[in-house]
Amino acid sequence: MTDTTCYHCGDACGKNGVHFDDKNFCCNGCKTVYEIFTSNGLATYYEIEAKAGTTPNEVRKKYDFLDNQEIVGQLVEFNEDGVQVVSLSIPSIHCSSCIWVLENLNKLHSAITVSQVDFPKKTIRVTYRTQDFSLKALVLLLGSIGYEPYISLEEFNKKDKKVDRSLIYKLGVAGFAFGNVMLLSFPEYFEVQEYWLDQYKVVFRWLMFAFSLPVVFYAGQDYFISAYKGLRSKLLNIDVPIALGILTLFLRSTADIIFDLGSGFFDSLTGLVFFLLLGKFFQQKTYAYLSFERDYKSYFPIAVTRLTKSGEEENVQVYHIDKGDRILIRSHEIIPVDCILIKGNAEIDYSFVTGESEAVFRESGEKLFAGGKQIGDVLEVEVLKSVSQSYLTQLWGNAVFAKDKSSHFQNITDSIGKRFTIAVLSIATLATVYWLAVDPTLALNVFTSVLIIACPCAIALAAPFTLGNMLRIFGKYKFYLKNTNVIERLAKIDTAIFDKTGTLTTNQKDTICYEGLELTEAETALLKTTLRASNHPLSRSLYDILKSNAIMTLDEFQEHTGKGIEGKANAHTIKVGSAAYVGEEQSTSMTNTAVYVSSDENVKGRFVFKNTYREGIDDVFEALGTEYGLGILSGDNDGERNRLEELVPKTTSMLFNQKPEDKLEYIKKLQEEHKVLMVGDGLNDAGALAQSDVGLAVSENINVFSPACDGILDASNMNLLPRFLRLSKNAMQVIKMSFILSLCYNIVGLYFAVTGQLQPVIAAILMPLSSISIVVFTTIATNFLEKKLKN
Amino acid sequence: MSVIYVLLAISITVAVAFFAAFVLSVKSGQYDDTYTPSVRMLFEDEVVKDKKESTLNNQKSNKNTTTNQ
Numbered sequence: 012m013t014d015t016t017c018y019h020c021g022d023a024c025g026k027n028g029v030h031f032d033d034k035n036f037c038c039n040g041c042k043t044v045y046e047i048f049t050s051n052g053l054a055t056y057y058e059i060e061a062k063a064g065t066t067p068n069e070v071r072k073k074y075d076f077l078d079n080q081e082i083v084g085q086l087v088e089f090n091e092d093g094v095q096v097v098s099l100s101i102p103s104i105h106c107s108s109c110i111w112v113l114e115n116l117n118k119l120h121s122a123i124t125v126s127q128v129d130f131p132k133k134t135i136r137v138t139y140r141t142q143d144f145s146l147k148a149l150v151l152l153l154g155s156i157g158y159e160p161y162i163s164l165e166e167f168n169k170k171d172k173k174v175d176r177s178l179i180y181k182l183g184v185a186g187f188a189f190g191n192v193m194l195l196s197f198p199e200y201f202e203v204q205e206y207w208l209d210q211y212k213v214v215f216r217w218l219m220f221a222f223s224l225p226v227v228f229y230a231g232q233d234y235f236i237s238a239y240k241g242l243r244s245k246l247l248n249i250d251v252p253i254a255l256g257i258l259t260l261f262l263r264s265t266a267d268i269i270f271d272l273g274s275g276f277f278d279s280l281t282g283l284v285f286f287l288l289l290g291k292f293f294q295q296k297t298y299a300y301l302s303f304e305r306d307y308k309s310y311f312p313i314a315v316t317r318l319t320k321s322g323e324e325e326n327v328q329v330y331h332i333d334k335g336d337r338i339l340i341r342s343h344e345i346i347p348v349d350c351i352l353i354k355g356n357a358e359i360d361y362s363f364v365t366g367e368s369e370a371v372f373r374e375s376g377e378k379l380f381a382g383g384k385q386i387g388d389v390l391e392v393e394v395l396k397s398v399s400q401s402y403l404t405q406l407w408g409n410a411v412f413a414k415d416k417s418s419h420f421q422n423i424t425d426s427i428g429k430r431f432t433i434a435v436l437s438i439a440t441l442a443t444v445y446w447l448a449v450d451p452t453l454a455l456n457v458f459t460s461v462l463i464i465a466c467p468c469a470i471a472l473a474a475p476f477t478l479g480n481m482l483r484i485f486g487k488y489k490f491y492l493k494n495t496n497v498i499e500r501l502a503k504i505d506t507a508i509f510d511k512t513g514t515l516t517t518n519q520k521d522t523i524c525y526e527g528l529e530l531t532e533a534e535t536a537l538l539k540t541t542l543r544a545s546n547h548p549l550s551r552s553l554y555d556i557l558k559s560n561a562i563m564t565l566d567e568f569q570e571h572t573g574k575g576i577e578g579k580a581n582a583h584t585i586k587v588g589s590a591a592y593v594g595e596e597q598s599t600s601m602t603n604t605a606v607y608v609s610s611d612e613n614v615k616g617r618f619v620f621k622n623t624y625r626e627g628i629d630d631v632f633e634a635l636g637t638e639y640g641l642g643i644l645s646g647d648n649d650g651e652r653n654r655l656e657e658l659v660p661k662t663t664s665m666l667f668n669q670k671p672e673d674k675l676e677y678i679k680k681l682q683e684e685h686k687v688l689m690v691g692d693g694l695n696d697a698g699a700l701a702q703s704d705v706g707l708a709v710s711e712n713i714n715v716f717s718p719a720c721d722g723i724l725d726a727s728n729m730n731l732l733p734r735f736l737r738l739s740k741n742a743m744q745v746i747k748m749s750f751i752l753s754l755c756y757n758i759v760g761l762y763f764a765v766t767g768q769l770q771p772v773i774a775a776i777l778m779p780l781s782s783i784s785i786v787v788f789t790t791i792a793t794n795f796l797e798k799k800l801k802n
Numbered sequence: 803m804s805v806i807y808v809l810l811a812i813s814i815t816v817a818v819a820f821f822a823a824f825v826l827s828v829k830s831g832q833y834d835d836t837y838t839p840s841v842r843m844l845f846e847d848e849v850v851k852d853k854k855e856s857t858l859n860n861q862k863s864n865k866n867t868t869t870n871q
Contacts, residue, residue: 059845107841107844110838110841110842111845114842114845127838128838129834129835129838130835130837130838130841131835131836131837131838132835176828176829176833176834179828179833180825180828183821183824183825183828184821187817187821187824190817191814191817194813207806211806214806214807214810218810218814
């Protein structure tokens with residue numbers, strides 16, 4: 012059975028496999044989903060993509076808060092006449108089978124009328140009748156087929172976000188006008204003094220003028236606004252010469268047709284705006300399903316169960332919890348506030364907060380911090396602080412989270428904008444002065460011609476196309492950046508700081524080593540048998556490494572939740588669990604998770620779980636060490652210092668016991684002299700990620716959450732990080748080369764302009780030619796760079 | 803040659819009509835999700851199949867299982 016894979020989800024079936032209907036399943040959950048699908052005629056699910064399913068999690072009481080109509084009212088988009096519409100985010104959507112089954116939800120329940128999947132965003136929009144159905148029932152139904160929706164506090168506060176489609180409209184307007192103006196200006200390109208052409212050219216010209224109006228005043232308005240803003244803050248950005256060019260083109264052309272001097276430059280004008288917008292559009296690649304703005308709100312539940320004075324349970328909104336309230340935390344719920352444990356065995360997974368995946372045990376009377384996830388049974392806790400005042404959430408009060416990094420960064424295009432504008436204006440003035448002396452009638456013509464031909468269309472296109480392409484290439488290698496601006500900032504980095512737990516180490520596997528008296532063969536066999544009966548994750552991993560094949564029958568087995576397990580066979584007892592449970596005094600020097608073992612009440616030793624460093628981490632540090640300053644910031648104690656020193660170059664600075672604020676302050680101090688890259692993973696790094704020049708979150712599964720950051724890097728490609736950094740630098744070189752190329756076009760154009768020979772047809776050829784050659788050049792160059800990522 | 807006015811009027815009307823169609827399609831959200839419809843159009847009404855047939859198909863597809871993501 013061990014080498015079979017699940018018919019539903021494709022995982023290995025292992026020892027707990029289920030056999031049903033001639034098919035193998037890895038667990039009962041998958042089998043249930045299969046039953047649901049086949050009995051409702053949805054078996055095609057397995058035909059579209061084989062083994063597409065996801066194992067359902069147990070949801071049960073987790074969604075009881077959806078009984079609260081006030082909360083439901085906030086979540087649904089539409090709620091009238093017994094019909095509700097809701098959009099739910101489902102992270103597990105991943106293939107066409109998912110789309111198919113989710114769009115056929117109406118086969119599973121008749122109350123559902125329409126369901127529509129948005130694959131790139133990983134959301135589903137469902138319309139249903141509320142008569143015999145509810146949002147809670149819908150969520151449970153989705154959960155039961157393995158598509159548990161993700162409902163968080165963030166969703167709750169979300170205002171109706173209008174989709175911004177203005178760029179598409181503008182692109183449409185500019186493209187429409189460009190095409191029409193091109194057609195209308197064609198006759199005059201071949202002007203041969205024909206009788207009818209002279210007759211009708213006025214109509215053609217005024218039509219072109221009409222088409223160019225929406226282009227200048229609607230499609231091109233962003234450039235005027237940006238140039239105005241730049242000038243007001245005394246900055247000559249690249250939009251200044253562009254706006255100047257557009258304006259000159261429009262005014263000169265209008266004057267030309269009014270005074271019948273020529274056909275004007277409307278073709279170049281509309282073409283220019285169209286190409287510029289095209290560049291903007293290309294740059295706008297976003298990963299709709301990834302969120303780079305997450306704060307604690309996306310981790311926290313919307314509502315919790317509160318116990319009233321009379322002992323009844325009620326669902327209340329998280330913001331309504333006050334100090335002194337008693338609340339219930341169920342299995343796999345996140346603790347939303349700092350609190351004191353009253354009843355129950357707490358086994359808290361703080362991995363969201365610290366990146367450390369090993370759960371910690373707490374007993375009644377101990378303090379629990381917001382952000383932890385309860386793994387064990389139901390807990391009853393007393394609230395110490397409200398949500399906004401809890402330790403973790405207070406971090407978000409820091410001003411760095413309100414700062415927009417890209418607005419303080421002058422990008423490469425804008426930084427040459429100043430020199431460019433000054434150069435163009437001085438050339439235009441010199442040429443005008445010269446012609447005023449030689450032939451005053453040509454002076455104005457030359458002045459406007461220089462401004463027109465020097466309009467930096469190609470320069471403005473170089474960065475969007477290069478960086479937009481790089482963004483896609485990085486995305487292919489599972490390195491997802493928030494926007495193109497991040498690549499420019501990445502190229503300027505000179506110091507890289509890493510978090511340890513969860514970033515350099517992996518959560519997937521542990522190294523386990525045994526310390527203490529050697530176990531006899533009989534003891535090992537008994538231990539393994541005892542572990543076999545337990546479902547605790549630590550027991551599972553321990554079970555897998557113990558080498559013993561003798562499986563015996565247990566006379567007695569007891570599991571003490573939160574403490575340990577006990578097994579009896581042949582009059583021998585073995586206990587596995589926490590130090591206190593087996594009777595060992597907790598040693599103070601202990602820095603790692605450990606499981607203690609005792610045989611017949613004599614403590615034998617302990618199994619220590621150590622973090623495993625990701626493969627290739629030493630290579631990453633070695634590669635980065637030559638060019639970058641390196642550092643490690645860890646929230647843990649320095650128990651790993653010696654191991655780390657073997658892995659990383661000697662120059663690496665290491666700091667331990669760093670609280671989230673400490674990390675933030677450290678980065679801030681470094682930034683006085685350096686450009687800092689922070690690589691982290693947990694919420695505890697969030698402050699440092701926001702403060703740093705570029706904050707990257709490393710994630711083992713990009714669909715689960717990473718804190719607010721500039722980019723998300725899939726952990727499996729962590730070893731490519733040095734190459735990503737080098738490529739960002741190369742991309743900047745490509746942009747600089749494109750600048751030189753487009754300057755060549757400008758010089759050719761300036762020759763015509765300064766000598767007063769600029770004909771509309773020359774501008775109409777030069778403008779698209781330079782733009783297109785820049786696009787071609789950057790595309791070829793970036794695709795060439797991509798080869799460096801392949802081995 | 804005054805027919806040119808008619809021709810121009812026609813050509814511009816057609817162009818404006820297409821432009822209007824474009825604006826409407828953007829407005830209705832057709833460009834918001836450009837991926838899902840491409841998958842959706844490949845689905846047929848598989849659901850109506852009766853149970854027996856679908857189990858048969860299952861076994862067929864089971865034999866030539868390919869592991870695509």
